[in-house]
Amino acid sequence: MSQKSASTTPATQTAIPAEASGNPRLAKEKKLEGLIAAGIDPYPHVFPRSHQAQELQDTYKDLEAGVETEDAVAVAGRVMAMRNNGMFLDITDASGKIQVFCHKDTMSEDALKVLEFIDIGDIIGAEGTIRRTPRGELSVRAKKVTMLTKSLQPLPEKHHGLTDVEQRYRQRYLDLIMNEDARRVLRTRSQMIAIIRRFMHEKGAIEVETPMMQPILGGASARPFVTHHNALDADFFLRIAPELYLKRLVVGGLADSVFEINRNFRNEGISIKHNPEFTMIEAYHAYKDYNDIMTLIEDLVQTIAMEIHGATQITFGEHIIDLKSPWQRRSMVDLVKDYTHVDFMPMDAAQAHAEAKKLGVSVDPKANWGQVVEAVFGEMVEHNLIQPIHVTDHPLDISPLSKIHRSNPRLVERFESYINGWEMANAFTELNDPKIQFERFMEQVAQRDAGNEEAMMVDHDFVTALEVGLPPTGGWGMGIDRLCMIMTDMHNIREVIAFPTLKPLKD
């Protein structure tokens, strides 16, 4: 090792065997062995870090180029680049980047020893003094460098990172290391959820948890996952919605407002807007109706946009979307009329089918009036709803848990909020008449028997709960993943989920 002293910088002159040449993994293994042979722990327990990288960048932002300080710091992070034979190391921690300057003159023989075994990808600690190089880069002039975690895997290509979409999700850790945007999106998601929780707590709502494993399917229309509990010898559905349990808590008077932020599971296709498990907030507010909920959702989304972007206007792809309250409110039937010049309101099912056919919308021949209207809306209207809008007053036929409209018995007091053509929220004045609810359940059962796999099952205990008495209540749910997409300008739901559902690898 003494030949090193001839050079002014710690050139890496390890005795790496020839067979390691060109094999990053083997070279790293050999360096790991080298560390152990030199009595250096490649995986120490702790490191006395004094600052995060960004803290130092902020604190010393006015330090002039070429200035040395006596300020002692200890930083730690992953080595992302090495220049001049390891004289300059770029390390990144969760906050950002800082350069470590390793010059022989300021390092002891022991301290230099570690440098021989450092590769890109290793996690190291550096203790020294703050300086800004003549070229203007804030650096830690190292007195000592500590191996904190020896990495045995080569990092992806440094300019391009990982591009294979599947590999990015399978090895999200590599994606996060290499891709600033991936980090940004998941951090924004976390921030967004924190804002939602605070907003709800400020409204006096309490957060609750209800079963993910449910013996009776309910609360939404979707195909479920089924699982089995051995000791009970009973099948359970992974929930498609928490709705019926949350309303039971309102019946119980646990709080006037309850909410849950958690996963739902739907056994359906995967697309850029759909992941089999997705996160929703669902909430119920006693003594409120759907008009109150519209205002609440506008407030919430506007608050999120302001805190994340500092503005209500956001960019999504080619669109500029303004989330500022108040949002437009239009009934579903009126919107269909706007876009098709056909008024479905006075029609019966047969007439509606005929009009849908004329519009070129294919509809299940067994569909009732409401289902036809819904199909036409989905085909002709939905994708146009770029700016935020509440689509209100859905057909009774498609809304088995909503209260009948106070001025039109064919409709219910329900709305769905759309942004960027996507359904973002679904809400209604809750049906709390137990007899009507029981009838609606029976209609669902009839649909189920007729082959509709998405129809609900009858939940007798839920009817009992309504018989005990649910106060007048407004309820809503909103897809967190989609909202996160809107807020981060991400166009695939998998970008906003750390570990999206993938086909398992074989073997």
Next chain:
RNA sequence: GACCGCGUAGCUCAGCCGGUAGAGCACCUGACUUUUAAUCAGGUGGUCGUGGGUUCGAAUCCCACCGCGGUCACCA
């Protein structure tokens, strides 16, 4: 599920009118030594997704399968 596209070194990508497989990054050796995607010289590294077919000869053409992506259909 249907249609279209892609699968080449650890990573990012060329090569595809058939003729022995290339670059950059990473890795190894050396040079340089206040760099910023450091630079320079040399080197290692590939059953070209899998299986079959056509051909004297296939990464390249054909078929099947697997995997992934996109579009469409269903769904939040």
